[in-house]
Amino acid sequence: MTVNEKKRGRPSKKQQQLNADSILAVAKKLMKRNGKAPSIRLLASELEIDPMAIYYYYANKNALLEALTTSLVDEIYLPQENTPWREDLKRLSMSYVELLMEYNGLLETILTMSSYGPAQVFNDRYYKIISPLILDNKTQEDGLGLLVDYLHGFAFAKSCCHDGRLLNVDRMDGSLSLVFNSLERATQKL
Template sequence: MTIKKRGRPQKESKALSKEVIIETAKKLMISGGKIPSIRSLSAELNVDAMAIYYYFKNKSELLEELTTSLISEIYQPQKDLEWEVELRKLSKSYIVLLSKYDGLLQTLLSMKSASPANVFINRFKIIMNKLNMSTSIENASLNLLADYLHGFSISMSCDTTGKLTVDDIDESLDIIFTGINAYIANRKDNLTP
């Protein structure tokens, strides 16, 4: 029988840290298909649940740091590629991430914190900055893309045939890109004397 250490972790203990807790939670998400409970996380770490609360003041803080860490795994723009290439890479990496961690999308959509979403938004803005779009058009493009990606992710999770893959977003992304390019061309035509 394994005895769990109760209460606050020992100062000399190097085994438990925020990083170890987050990485363990990620592993449990992959194996369990959902955000792990504090109880299952503490059992996996072989510590008392209160030891986790030493590092995170509450479950919401843990959830925010976990989801932000997960979203940070998506594509980081390189700035030297065409915006369409960058946005396609960002979109596909997001879909792959949502597929890898079942339950992540539902968690993101139900969270009060915007920190995890801001990771995607900031990377989107780095890519779109090259286009000098108005803030309202950039936000409209972001909303359109995010809604499409979330819908596609839900479709993938419901696909019992396994035929739906991340590459199936290519044609839809082409349509979104065509719309953005048409907006840019129209704006340039209106600025020409």
């Protein structure tokens, strides 16, 4: 007779490699492979642990989802000192879309979440980049809304496109220039 070594709750000493970061690493791998956030059961199966062990590190599925999506979005371009704002904003935008295309289910997951963590990562970087423009709050927010709606639309179109070569991030240049020109013109009105 064999005994199931999986135990509920706190991970055993034999599972010392199990921690919040290792759980996130496997969750990222599964999301990339399956195009959607993994279930707790699938994640536990991949880690060869009891699902309850995950709850030792994450209070619930929403906490895990928040950590997963925030961790992924945190990988996008980080603004650099002394880089022209247009170049920084273009790199931020392109890296965000590339991330959404690499993790096919990420956009849908972010848009259906009730928490604000992943969006805050992008927003903070956006506001840092455009700070030299000295725009009023409404113009900053309107620019952010326009940019994010465009990026999400582009990523969504890419996910639906039958030929991935037709839509790549290089095709974003013209549209991004329109958004950037609008931001720049808003500074001239102030």
